[in-house]
Amino acid sequence: MKKYVLIFLLACITSGHTSSFTVARIGLSQAHIRNQKLDKDSENTLTLGIGRRYYTSKSRHYYWGFDVIYSQTKLTTKKVSYPDRGIGVENYVRLIHFNFKHNNFEVPIFLGYSYNIQKKSFINIESGINLSLVYKKDSDSGYDVIQLTDEEKEKYKFDFTFDEYIEPNPLSLNLLIGVNFKYQFLGIEFRYRRALNRTGEFDYLPRQYFDSLYVNLLFFF
Numbered sequence: 001m002k003k004y005v006l007i008f009l010l011a012c013i014t015s016g017h018t019s020s021f022t023v024a025r026i027g028l029s030q031a032h033i034r035n036q037k038l039d040k041d042s043e044n045t046l047t048l049g050i051g052r053r054y055y056t057s058k059s060r061h062y063y064w065g066f067d068v069i070y071s072q073t074k075l076t077t078k079k080v081s082y083p084d085r086g087i088g089v090e091n092y093v094r095l096i097h098f099n100f101k102h103n104n105f106e107v108p109i110f111l112g113y114s115y116n117i118q119k120k121s122f123i124n125i126e127s128g129i130n131l132s133l134v135y136k137k138d139s140d141s142g143y144d145v146i147q148l149t150d151e152e153k154e155k156y157k158f159d160f161t162f163d164e165y166i167e168p169n170p171l172s173l174n175l176l177i178g179v180n181f182k183y184q185f186l187g188i189e190f191r192y193r194r195a196l197n198r199t200g201e202f203d204y205l206p207r208q209y210f211d212s213l214y215v216n217l218l219f220f221f
Helices: 002-017 150-155
Strands: 020-033 039-042 045-055 062-077 080-083 092-118 121-137 140-147 171-183 186-195 210-220
Touching: 020 039, 020 062, 045 092, 045 210, 062 121, 062 210, 092 171, 121 186, 171 210
Parallel strands: none
Antiparallel strands: 020 045, 020 210, 039 062, 045 062, 062 092, 080 092, 092 121, 092 140, 121 171, 171 186, 186 210
């Protein structure tokens, strides 16, 4: 980790004498879980951020950059089934739904290509990695319980079992793909963040892939 931090700082220093500009953003994001058994409904949530772009060529087509972003995650899952735990409840099924409310701190680092459409109008395509940390959680779950006969239990197909549970992890590495349309100092951006590792927090729920789609209004200066 220290090695990558040093490389990043060195890149910032060496880019100090190149042409650069700042990008601020405000917009909406929507998260979903990459699991058909779980994903049910998600809300549009606030996204705020600021970043810097550094051109790597005299033609000003290629550049690299980074952002510092605040984002949120709010979603509710479908009810999923688990075998209930404890002595005397071996024939019980627990049907659980989860409500996720996360505040996230994100740092994307990426490469970009800028294409001039006409005077003062550009299309910028960006791709890179995004490190995301859930620093505040306000999540809960609700459940119902049903009882099975011995015969029903033998045939019942649970969505998850406790053998699948893994210790929670708030940090995720993500693939980032985006495109934005710029005219003078304003722009509109579409981004997709695809998780490369699983995160989670609940005792019952194994870690999951959380992906997000963003629509942002951009300000270039």
